[in-house]
Amino acid sequence: xxxxxxxxxxxxxxxxxxxxxxxxxxxxxxxxxxxxxSYIARNVSSVLSLFLTPLTLVLPAVLYVxxxxxxxxxxxxxxxxxxxxxxxxxxLQAIYPxxxxxxxxxxxxxxxxxxxxxxxxxxxxxxxxxxSAQTLEAKVPQQQHTPSRVGTQRRSSMKGxxxxxxxxx
Numbered sequence: 663x664x665x666x667x668x669x670x671x672x673x674x675x676x677x678x679x680x681x682x683x684x685x686x687x688x689x690x691x692x693x694x695x696x697x698x699x700s701y702i703a704r705n706v707s708s709v710l711s712l713f714l715t716p717l718t719l720v721l722p723a724v725l726y727v728x729x730x731x732x733x734x735x736x737x738x739x740x741x742x743x744x745x746x747x748x749x750x751x752x753x754l755q756a757i758y759p760x761x762x763x764x765x766x767x768x769x770x771x772x773x774x775x776x777x778x779x780x781x782x783x784x785x786x787x788x789x790x791x792x793x794s795a796q797t798l799e800a801k802v803p804q805q806q807h808t809p810s811r812v813g814t815q816r817r818s819s820m821k822g823x824x825x826x827x828x829x830x831x
Contacts, residue, residue, distance in 0.1 A: 725732075
């Protein structure tokens with residue numbers, strides 16, 4: 663038997679990916695934008711320096727005149743804003759561990775109390791049943807308010823009345 667020969671003919675040519683066509687365009691766009699931004703920045707800088715040069719001549723004199731107001735405002739700002747702020751931050755940082763400890767203790771206590779209450783309700787329900795648990799809650803007497811005897815008794819007959827004193831002679 664003769665071996666068959668297979669010949670492959672290239673019918674489809676490989677095309678380069680589209681990114682290769684975009685790379686030169688992106689490179690040119692980026693370089694043009696960089697050169698344009700540097701040109702704009704250079705021109706804006708020269709225009710600003712042209713307008714601000716007279717201000718640099720007058721500015722030291724203005725600052726010399728305004729120096730007492732500037733120093734006074736800095737002192738007042740330090741006294742009424744910065745120092746109280748720093749003191750508050752220092753105190754809050756010092757008591758932060760205590761704050762966290764008390765907060766965690768309260769949360770744990772609430773969760774433990776809630777869990778214990780639910781456990782007791784569950785045990786009562788298992789032992790006494792649903793109906794007995796409701797009657798048990800209904801039988802718990804409400805606390806009655808009893809006034810204390812110290813200082814609660816008043817003489818209503820003397821309240822708001824004047825005593826008349828008769829002098830016989």
